[in-house]
Amino acid sequence: MATASQSEVQFRFVVAGGGIAGVTCAQQLASQFPSLDIVLLTAAPMVKTVSNFRQVSKTLEDFEVEEQPSSVLEEKYPNLKVIQSAVTVLHAKQHTLLTENGQVFHYEKLCVCTGARPKLIIQDNPHVLGIRDTDSAQEFQKRLSSAKRIVVVGNGGIALELVYEVEGCEVIWAVKDKAIGNAFIDAGAAQFIIPSLEAEKPKKALPCKRTRYTTDKDTAPNTGISGIVDCRSSPWTLLMCLMSSLPSQVSHRVHVEYEFLLLLKIAVFPFSTGVWPIYAQLSNGKTYGCDFIVSATGVVPNTEPFLHGNNFDLAEDHGLKVDEHMQTSEPDVYAAGDVCTAGWEPSAFWQQMRLWTQARQMGWYAARSMAADILGEAIELDFCFELFSHITKFFNYKVVLLGKFNAQGLGQDHELLVRCTKGLEYVKVVLRGGRMMGAILIGETDLEETFENLILNQMDLSPYGQELLNPNIDIEDYFD
Ligand SMILES: Cc1cc2nc3c(=O)[nH]c(=O)nc-3n(C[C@H](O)[C@H](O)[C@H](O)COP(=O)(O)OP(=O)(O)OC[C@H]3O[C@@H](n4cnc5c(N)ncnc54)[C@H](O)[C@@H]3O)c2cc1C
Ligand SMILES: NC(=O)C1=CN([C@@H]2O[C@H](COP(=O)(O)OP(=O)(O)OC[C@H]3O[C@@H](n4cnc5c(N)ncnc54)[C@H](OP(=O)(O)O)[C@@H]3O)[C@@H](O)[C@H]2O)C=CC1
Numbered sequence: 001m002a003t004a005s006q007s008e009v010q011f012r013f014v015v016a017g018g019g020i021a022g023v024t025c026a027q028q029l030a031s032q033f034p035s036l037d038i039v040l041l042t043a044a045p046m047v048k049t050v051s052n053f054r055q056v057s058k059t060l061e062d063f064e065v066e067e068q069p070s071s072v073l074e075e076k077y078p079n080l081k082v083i084q085s086a087v088t089v090l091h092a093k094q095h096t097l098l099t100e101n102g103q104v105f106h107y108e109k110l111c112v113c114t115g116a117r118p119k120l121i122i123q124d125n126p127h128v129l130g131i132r133d134t135d136s137a138q139e140f141q142k143r144l145s146s147a148k149r150i151v152v153v154g155n156g157g158i159a160l161e162l163v164y165e166v167e168g169c170e171v172i173w174a175v176k177d178k179a180i181g182n183a184f185i186d187a188g189a190a191q192f193i194i195p196s197l198e199a200e201k202p203k204k205a206l207p208c209k210r211t212r213y214t215t216d217k218d219t220a221p222n223t224g225i226s227g228i229v230d231c232r233s234s235p236w237t238l239l240m241c242l243m244s245s246l247p248s249q250v251s252h253r254v255h256v257e258y259e260f261l262l263l264l265k266i267a268v269f270p271f272s273t274g275v276w277p278i279y280a281q282l283s284n285g286k287t288y289g290c291d292f293i294v295s296a297t298g299v300v301p302n303t304e305p306f307l308h309g310n311n312f313d314l315a316e317d318h319g320l321k322v323d324e325h326m327q328t329s330e331p332d333v334y335a336a337g338d339v340c341t342a343g344w345e346p347s348a349f350w351q352q353m354r355l356w357t358q359a360r361q362m363g364w365y366a367a368r369s370m371a372a373d374i375l376g377e378a379i380e381l382d383f384c385f386e387l388f389s390h391i392t393k394f395f396n397y398k399v400v401l402l403g404k405f406n407a408q409g410l411g412q413d414h415e416l417l418v419r420c421t422k423g424l425e426y427v428k429v430v431l432r433g434g435r436m437m438g439a440i441l442i443g444e445t446d447l448e449e450t451f452e453n454l455i456l457n458q459m460d461l462s463p464y465g466q467e468l469l470n471p472n473i474d475i476e477d478y479f480d
Contacts, residue, residue: 007103007104008096008103008104008105008106009103009104009105009106010105010106010107011037011038011039011105011106011107011108012033012036012037012038012107012108012109012374013026013029013033013036013038013039013107013108013109013110013111013370014038014039014041014097014105014107014109014110014111015029015038015039015040015041015110015111015113016040016041016042016087016097016110016111016112016113016114017041017042017043017112017113017114017115017337017339018040018042018043018044018046018047018048018070018082019047019048019113019115019337019338019359020048020049020050020065020337020356020359020360020363021113021115021336021337021338021339021359021360021362021363021366022040022042022047022111022113022114022336022337022363023040023047023048023049023050023073023363024050024359024360024363024364024367025111025113025336025363025364025366025367025370026038026040026073026077026080026082026367027073027077027080027367028363028364028367028368028371029367029370029371030077030079030080031077032367032371033079033371034079035079036079037079037080037081038077038079038080038081039080039081039082039083039105040070040073040080040081040082040083041083041085041086041087041097041099041105042070042082042083042084042085042086043084043085043086043087043100043114044084044133045069045070045084046067046068046069046070046134047067047068047069047070047073047082048065048066048067048068049065049066049068049072049073050063050064050065050066050360051063051064051065051066052064056391056448056449057389057448057449057452058383058387058452058453058456059383059384059386059387059389059452060389060390060391060400060448060449060452061357061360061389061391062391063356063360065356067134070082070084083099083103085099085100085101085103086099086100086305087099087100087114087305087306088100088305089305089308089309090110090305090306090310090333091309091310092306092310092311092312092330092331092332092333093310094106095107095108095110095332097110107332108332108374109332109334109370109373109374110332110333110334111326111333111334111335111336111363111366111367111370112303112306112320112328112333112334112335112336112339112340113335113336113337113339113359113363113366114301114302114303114305114306114339115301115302115337115338115339116299116300116301116302116338116339116354117130117132117299117300117302118130118131118132118136118295118296118297118298118299118300119295119297119298119299119300120295120297121153121293121295121297122293122295125278127277127278127291127292127293128278128292128293128295129143129292129293129294129295130294130295130296131158131162131294131296132299140294143291143292144166144168144169146291147169147290147291147292148169148170148291149169149170149171149172149276149288149289149290149291150166150169150170150171150172150290150291150292150293150294151171151172151173151174151280151288151290151292151293151294152171152172152173152174152293152294152296153174153280153293153294153295153296153297154175154294154295154296154297154298155175155176155177155180155181155182155183156181156182156183156184156296156297156298157183157184157296157392158294158296159173159175159180159181159294159296160180160181160184160394160395161394162294162296163197163254164196164197164201164394164395164396166254167201169253169291170253170255171253171254171255172255172257172280172288172290173254173255173256173257174257174280174282175256175257175258177258178258179191179258180193180194180256181193181394184392184394184399184401185394185399185406185440185442186406186428186440188418188420188426188428189426189428189440189442192420192422192426192442193394193395193397193426193442194256194395195422195423196395196396196397197254197256197395198254201396257282257284257286275289276289276290276291277291277292278290278291278292278293280293299338299354300317300318301317301318301319301320301338301339301340301341302338302339303318303319303320303339306320306333310330311329311330312328312329312330312333313328313329313343314341315341315343316341317341319335319338319339319340319341320335320339320340320341321340321341321343322334322335322336322340322341322342322343322344323343323344324344324381325369325372325373325379326340326362326365326366326369327369328340334366334369334370335366336359336362336363336365336366337354337358337359337362337363338354338359340362342385344381346385347385347386347387348404348437349386349387349388349402349403349404349437349438349455349456350385350386350387350388350403351388351404351408351409353388353390355390357389357390361382361384361385364382365381365382365384365385368382386456387402387403387452387455387456388401388402388403388404388405388438389401389402389403389448389452391448394442397442397443398441398442398443398444399440399441399442400439400440400441400442400445400448401438401439401440401441402438402439402440402441402448402451402452402455403430403436403437403438403439403455404430404437404438405428405430405438405439405440406430406438406440407430407437407438408438410430410432410437413432414430414431414432414437415430415431415432416428416429416430416431417429417431417466417468417469418469419469419471421443421471424443425441425442425443425444425445426440426441426442426443427439427440427441427442427445427447427469428440429451429468429469431461433462434460434461434462435458435459435460435461436451436454436455436458436459436461437455438455439451439455446476447475447476449476450475450476450479453479454479459479
């Protein structure tokens with residue numbers, strides 16, 4: 001509770017969390033209400049902003065993520081005040097927040113955007129690392145520089161990127177599925193991209209992702225590792241950038257262990273008795289000694305400071321459940337980005353995935369909803385939630401995911417059309433009742449806009465059958 005000695009300040013809008021969701025929300029509120037002071041409370045010294053935003057098609061978007069000091073944001077939005085102090089307590093009934101530095105904030109509307117943290121297979125083990133932010137990426141890089149072998153556990157975005165990028169160290173990739181990349185791609189796509197793991201990697205000046213993340217060159221804090229500020233960097237691209245400077249003794253050696261059942265008991269031997277600091281025992285009977293294990297096994301929403309004494313509905317994945325206006329179950333508390341879980345009835349082609357794009361869209365839409373509520377206006381769920389779309393890069397291939405790209409929730413009630421040219425492209429279409437429900441496009445297919453339209457307009461494609469993917473038909477012209 002606030003004490004008499006603590007200063008209490010009142011704001012109409014308070015946003016907690018300086019990631020993409022929180023910053024987007026605060027920026028939107030600051031521009032919509034130029035005469036009001038908006039407060040952004042954040043735990044980290046830097047905030048993340050979107051730059052070079054490009055609307056690729058109706059729903060597909062591409063942008064870079066920059067890490068910048070808060071002053072950059074305050075200069076651009078004079079009515080936006082960024083305070084670096086983590087929220088420690090929320091009293092939702094009283095509409096007050098307490099921060100680490102002892103300040104009490106009274107709000108009319110609050111948006112919680114505190115992100116998520118890695119869900120580690122083993123907690124508090126110095127040889128099991130998760131990667132989330134610049135600090136954890138730097139720790140990973142430091143450990144990697146002297147590592148001979150690492151074990152990567154997990155089969156999602158981080159593992160897919162990590163195993164491809166790590167050089168100069170043997171990588172054992174332990175996936176519990178039959179194919180790699182199950183969180184993003186299907187088994188066919190996995191077969192298409194996996195030869196890239198064995199092939200010589202194309203030399204590139206710097207790692208580059210579809211959605212990049214940069215640190216301001218002149219203003220980044222001194223990290224103590226030379227070269228950082230000259231790189232286009234993120235927890236992720238920063239990592240890759242740093243890794244490119246490591247000596248390459250064993251080039252790109254990855255061994256995949258499929259279908260292991262994770263034995264939660266990972267043996268840890270003291271340095272004096274074991275050759276390796278940690279041993280990973282897999283259910284297939286194999287044991288691998290390694291320098292450290294990377295647990296790339298998903299994330300858990302950062303909700304702790306908000307739960308005690310409040311009455312939030314939580315989703316199964318422990319996210320703050322939000323309705324179609326990004327409102328939580330506590331009055332006047334909204335949530336956006338990784339910390340929240342969409343609780344509304346989703347469109348037939350959308351699902352939540354914890355990604356930069358969705359963090360931006362949710363942050364923006366939460367701000368619009370908060371404003372609409374204050375102004376007494378009605379607001380409808382934004383169009384960006386009509387169709388799931390994501391552009392990224394895996395194993396140096398452009399990857400576009402649309403709608404129910406893995407037939408999520410469709411059960412047996414679907415059929416697949418696939419076109420694949422080794423080393424060039426992989427196109428998979430998910431159809432239900434002759435109508436397109438989703439697609440995976442790998443390589444420079446140039447099909448994203450046409451397929452996006454076909455999913456949105458639900459045209460009956462049954463008359464075209466297999467011809468839909470005939471490479472000799474210019475499908476773009478055909479359906480335009
Ligand atoms: C290694 C890695 C690579 C990724 N690559 C991609 C990619 O290529 N493409 C993609 O789309 N997505 C990617 N993601 C996912 C993406 O980073 C997240 O979905 C996105 O950052 C979520 O944004 P957010 O604003 O919700 O949360 P975050 O970016 O996590 O921001 C949360 C903010 O809240 C602050 N905070 C936390 N607790 C408190 C508190 N108590 N009080 C105040 N502030 C607090 C933090 O300091 C931080 O500023 C990647 C994730 C990781 C870990
Ligand atoms: N390019 C991009 O778009 C990128 C996006 N990201 C995002 O960043 C976040 C963090 O990435 P990441 O950690 O890879 O999370 P993801 O959610 O992408 O993947 C987690 C993976 O770990 C598996 N897993 C979960 N628990 C265990 C366990 N106990 N043992 C073995 N495997 C397990 C999951 O399998 P199952 O699904 O069967 O539970 C899944 O394959 C995600 O939100 C991701 O979307 C990250 C990097 C790149």
